[in-house]
Amino acid sequence: DAKTTQxxxxxxxxxxxxHLPCNHSTISGTDYIxxxxxxxxxxxxxxxxxxxxxVNNRMASLAIAEDRKSSTLxxxxxxxxxxxxxxxxxxxxxxxxxxxxxxxxxxQLTVNP
Amino acid sequence: GAGVSxxxxxxxxxxxxxxxxxxxxxxGHTALYWYRxxxxxxxxxxxxxxxxxxxxxxxxPSDRFSAERTGGSVSTLTIQRTQQEDxxxxxxxxSLWLAGGHQETQYFGPGTRLLVL
Numbered sequence: 001d002a003k004t005t006q007x008x009x010x011x012x013x014x015x016x017x018x019h020l021p022c023n024h025s026t027i028s029g030t031d032y033i034x035x036x037x038x039x040x041x042x043x044x045x046x047x048x049x050x051x052x053x054x055v056n057n058r059m060a061s062l063a064i065a066e067d068r069k070s071s072t073l074x075x076x077x078x079x080x081x082x083x084x085x086x087x088x089x090x091x092x093x094x095x096x097x098x099x100x101x102x103x104x105x106x107x108q109l110t111v112n113p
Numbered sequence: 114g115a116g117v118s119x120x121x122x123x124x125x126x127x128x129x130x131x132x133x134x135x136x137x138x139x140x141g142h143t144a145l146y147w148y149r150x151x152x153x154x155x156x157x158x159x160x161x162x163x164x165x166x167x168x169x170x171x172x173x174p175s176d177r178f179s180a181e182r183t184g185g186s187v188s189t190l191t192i193q194r195t196q197q198e199d200x201x202x203x204x205x206x207x208s209l210w211l212a213g214g215h216q217e218t219q220y221f222g223p224g225t226r227l228l229v230l
Contacts, residue, residue, distance in 0.1 A: 043117075043204050043221030044156065099144060099163070099208075100172070101219060103156040 004088045009108040012078045020073040020107055022088030027068050032091045035062065035073050036101070037084040044087065044103075047073065083111045115139070117222035119205050125228045126195055134190040134225045138207030145188050146208075146219060147180055151201040159203075162188065195229045202226050 005023040012018040024033070034049040048055055048062045050071075055062040061074040075082055085106040118137045126132050138145050147159040158172040162182040173179070177195075182188040192199055206219040 041223075043206070043224055044219075045221065046218045049218075099217060100146065100158040100161055100169075101148075101156070101206075102158070103148075105155055 004090060004104055006086070006088055006104065006107045008105065009110065011110045011112060012075075013112050014080060015077050018075040018078045018082070018109065018111075020075075020086050020088075020109065021070065022072070023070045024088070024090055025069045027090060028092070030092060033062065033064060033068075033071050034089045034091055034101075035060070036087045036089065036103075038087070038106070039081075039084045044101075047086070049091075078109075078111045080111050080113060083109055085109070117205055117207050117220050119203075119222040119225050121225060122223065123226045123228075125230065127230050128197060129194055131191065131193045132195055132227065134192075134203050134227070136188045136190070136205030136207075136222060138186065138188070138205070139220055140186075142207035142209050142220075143185070144208045144217070144219075145182055146206040147188070147190050148204045148206065149201040150204060150224070156204065159190070192227075195227075197229050200227055200229045 032049055032051050035047040036044040037047050038044040048057055048060050050062045050064055052064060054064060063072045085108050087103050087106040089101055117139055120135045124132055143164050145162045148156045149159055150156045160173055160180045161169040177193045180188060180190045202224040204221055204224045206221045208217045208219045
């Protein structure tokens with residue numbers, strides 16, 4: 001599986017935007033970029049995913065670099081509830097790696113009031 | 114609607130005992146996954162069920178671990194002769210699996226916290 005690299009931790013202030021980076025320099029042309037997050041004492045939850053174009057949903061935006069070697073998850077206005085570990089995951093569109101999610105270390109986001 | 118549920122929420126057992134962990138997936142979801150998360154570690158895939166296909170057991174750490182999914186719905190993860198290193202949070206997820214799998218969203222339960230003394 002192609003590998004992703006994320007900072008171990010980041011901090012933000014409440015109501016400010018947060019940009020969470022992810023490097024995936026060995027991404028293949030068929031890999032989708034998925035983001036999940038895990039709030040304290042809960043299971044992970046889906047945030048967003050994309051292939052080439054930037055994506056927006058009610059939770060966040062995903063900005064994908066033109067060469068697809070990196071991406072950024074954007075939380076437009078962080079709230080205390082957004083404090084979580086954020087995981088950037090690559091998924092092979094041909095399913096050669098199976099349907100499992102391969103989690104890395106993720107980024108621990110702290111949101112200050 | 115109802116999400117993925119798991120029981121028990123917490124389980125404390127003695128080394129050497131067998132434990133059963135239960136997962137109730139979202140109704141209609143064809144795919145079911147088990148993962149575990151050890152203290153301070155990332156999530157580790159264990160096993161995957163998809164419809165009537167043979168399960169993908171490639172993530173099970175030893176033959177003490179087994180899982181079954183009855184009637185394409187509820188799943189039970191069984192750990193025999195538990196060891197202290199089995200202590201972890203066991204997470205179940207389900208999805209409405211799409212061909213290719215690359216766009217499928219997995220919905221996770223709250224997990225079962227297992228402590229082996």
